[in-house]
């Protein structure tokens with residue numbers, strides 16, 4: 001029988017080889033902690049797969065809690081930069097395994113405070129942490145929106161649920177000179193984990209990675225609007241931030257009519273990460289930006305409006321009665337060509353505009369740095385913000401520059 005130790009080493013060897021783990025400290029804790037202590041009853045092969053293990057779903061089957069995929073956990077630990085002696089706040093304890101990794105990184109002189117909103121997890125996490133000997137972890141049952149003020153300041157706050165905003169308490173409770181905030185945010189429909197550090201009167205993200213987490217619950221929960229545009233096996237919806245106007249009925253009517261297709265001549269090899277760069281760049285450039293997301297069973301199944309785009313959707317824009325989105329078609333054996341499909345009365349003009357943006361990105365921006373995200377407190381006047389696309393949320397003004 002393959003032992004936990006062997007499976008763990010095999011997983012970490014693979015993550016190191018794929019450069020998903022690049023920090024020696026993170027590698028060491030991944031090799032030390034027996035993940036099965038936090039996932040009782042889950043077969044060892046699944047415990048040590050580089051995949052998420054969902055541990056609770058709602059009545060519609062949507063994940064409410066999980067142990068995140070080890071590769072993503074490793075990336076976030078690296079972004080958190082936890083060091084011996086530090087004090088870390090984690091939001092979203094779930095199984096407790098990440099709190100245990102943090103506990104090893106900060107060592108006996110450090111402390112980890114981890115907050116979980118769901119009472120179903122507190123006990124199990126506590127048992128796992130005790131069995132792993134993580135006695136420098138304090139588990140708190142409550143809404144992470146408020147942090148743990150009595151234990152502040154923290155050297156880092158690591159949020160492990162998908163947030164729509166940066167809670168004021170997280171910023172208030174960070175060390176003002178050096179505290180790092182690692183948080184998965186949904187911005188204009190795009191879901192990325194950002195690592196922020198303080199810079200004067202605001203925070204700037206010095207790292208980011210594409211990711212998706214279970215949504216944050218409680219006071220900070222934020223619904224995303226989804227406008228169903230296609231039904232059946234290819235069901236797809238347009239996800240828009242609720243501060244962006246969109247007439248669902250008019251856009252559905254537009255979508256029922258055939259598309260105008262415009263191909264850009266811009267090509268990419270399969271699995272090219274520059275598509276992520278294009279998405280982010282368009283999110284910053286377009287007045288109205290959202291994600292057209294496949295929600296039917298044929299995700300990534302092949303040609304068709306969304307078939308070849310990433311499983312987590314494609315960039316879209318719209319006006320009152322016309323909608324356009326970026327798509328791909330196969331070009332030769334390994335490459336894809338970017339195109340734009342548009343539906344509605346102004347489809348030809350909107351497709352031409354969006355295709356021009358894609359060509360502009362290809363000529364001028366492709367391969368360049370990612371747009372930089374800065375977070376300011378709500379109420380910061382416009383003239384104090386860096387240039388860029390402003391996304392206003394209850395607690396923060398985010399600028400994608």
Ligand SMILES: C[S@@+](CC[C@H](N)C(=O)[O-])C[C@H]1O[C@@H](n2cnc3c(N)ncnc32)[C@H](O)[C@@H]1O
Nearest residue numbers: 065067068092094098116117144160216217218
């Ligand atoms: C993806 S899981 C966390 C993964 C985990 N840290 C690990 O070790 O892999 C997200 C967790 O956040 C919790 N959560 C959601 N909203 C929360 C909130 N407002 N405060 C605290 N926990 C929350 C969920 O109940 C869920 O258990």
